[in-house]
Amino acid sequence: MAIxxxxxxxxxxxxxxxxxxxxxxHTVDVGGIVAGAVQxxxxxxxxxxxxxxxxxxxxxxxxxTAQVALANSNxxxxxTVISPDGTRVYAVSGQVMNVVDTTxxxxxxxxxxxxxxxxxxxxxxxxxxxxISADGATVYVAQDGYTGYGVPPVPPPGAFAETxxxxxxxxxxxxxxxxQVAFNGAYxxxxxxxxxxxxxxxxxxxGLMHLDASTPTPTVVGRVTGLSTAVSTEAFSPDGTKLxxxxxxxxxxxxxxxxxxxxxxxxxxxxxxxxxxSVGPDGTQLRGLHYDSSTGSATVASFDATTGANLPALxxxxxxxxxxxxxxxxxxxxxxxxxxxxxxxxxAVQIIQR
Numbered sequence: 001m002a003i004x005x006x007x008x009x010x011x012x013x014x015x016x017x018x019x020x021x022x023x024x025x026h027t028v029d030v031g032g033i034v035a036g037a038v039q040x041x042x043x044x045x046x047x048x049x050x051x052x053x054x055x056x057x058x059x060x061x062x063x064x065t066a067q068v069a070l071a072n073s074n075x076x077x078x079x080t081v082i083s084p085d086g087t088r089v090y091a092v093s094g095q096v097m098n099v100v101d102t103t104x105x106x107x108x109x110x111x112x113x114x115x116x117x118x119x120x121x122x123x124x125x126x127x128x129x130x131x132i133s134a135d136g137a138t139v140y141v142a143q144d145g146y147t148g149y150g151v152p153p154v155p156p157p158g159a160f161a162e163t164x165x166x167x168x169x170x171x172x173x174x175x176x177x178x179x180q181v182a183f184n185g186a187y188x189x190x191x192x193x194x195x196x197x198x199x200x201x202x203x204x205x206x207g208l209m210h211l212d213a214s215t216p217t218p219t220v221v222g223r224v225t226g227l228s229t230a231v232s233t234e235a236f237s238p239d240g241t242k243l244x245x246x247x248x249x250x251x252x253x254x255x256x257x258x259x260x261x262x263x264x265x266x267x268x269x270x271x272x273x274x275x276x277x278s279v280g281p282d283g284t285q286l287r288g289l290h291y292d293s294s295t296g297s298a299t300v301a302s303f304d305a306t307t308g309a310n311l312p313a314l315x316x317x318x319x320x321x322x323x324x325x326x327x328x329x330x331x332x333x334x335x336x337x338x339x340x341x342x343x344x345x346x347x348a349v350q351i352i353q354r
Contacts, residue, residue: 018094022335030349041085045058053068068100080130080133080248082132088172097111097177102163127141129142130189133193142191165188181217183204184205193213203231208223238283243257268306270308278327289323297318298326299315300326300352302314320337324339
């Protein structure tokens with residue numbers, strides 16, 4: 001589950017009126033800032049990165065039952081993925097890939113990300129999306145380049161104070177990084193893996209790039225044509241026939257892309273601005289979190305993937321101070337909303353059953 005910045009809410013201030021009430025809600029206090037969560041394949045557990053630890057939430061008792069310390073406890077974690085068999089969790093913290101055995105709740109490996117050859121004192125390249133292939137053999141990490149604007153050694157006039165963003169490939173059998181591909185520009189916002197293939201799409205300063213990840217070192221196939229703005233979020237339909245990309249400036253603008261031709265199609269304007277764009281299990285719905293900062297209220301909004309028309313929304317209970325992310329169980333029966341507790345600055349996972 002990616003933790004995303006809530007995009008500007010546009011669309012004429014329309015409210016998600018008449019949102020459905022959940023059948024059950026359970027709130028689990030998980031401590032400090034949460035920046036990654038993933039459900040186990042059997043649906044029995046939720047793994048959450050918070051307070052520099054991987055925490056196991058039992059979805060039968062709604063309690064934290066185990067904790068594993070991760071590297072760089074003060075860093076912001078940029079996503080967590082789980083192997084298809086549920087035995088390994090991969091979480092990037094700072095410049096380290098953590099590998100956790102979920103059967104014994106132990107840390108089995110901490111692997112530094114390959115160096116980016118930046119000058120001393122330059123801040124580290126931030127990691128973003130983390131994905132795992134369907135066979136569990138490879139984990140892909142999107143990472144910004146290092147930037148050194150205003151940080152010694154200052155480059156000469158006209159020189160770029162940055163190194164390229166990149167996609168890294170991590171082989172799970174060897175617990176090692178085995179390849180990478182770099183892009184023009186330091187910023188790499190997100191990556192998406194086409195279901196049933198090894199085709200990756202990376203939203204970089206170079207545009208939305210199509211990569212062939214069938215070999216250890218991904219290679220650039222081409223660029224998606226017809227996109228007029230930068231991309232902030234992307235999500236595939238379950239059958240892999242459509243890639244939906246979200247405008248980085250407007251949370252209600254989504255453009256379908258045909259991956260067979262790598263051509264953008266007619267944009268769809270949603271009735272509400274959303275964050276954490278995803279596609280429903282049958283491929284006909286787009287959904288995401290709509291947060292109204294003026295009222296502090298949140299809804300899980302849904303839209304027709306073809307027309308952008310409103311579909312029935314789900315109310316997020318107002319038991320959190322603020323809600324800033326949401327993701328869905330594979331069967332779409334449960335929403336995991338993340339926000340802050342009303343009586344403290346702790347974060348919580350709100351488990352919302354439809």
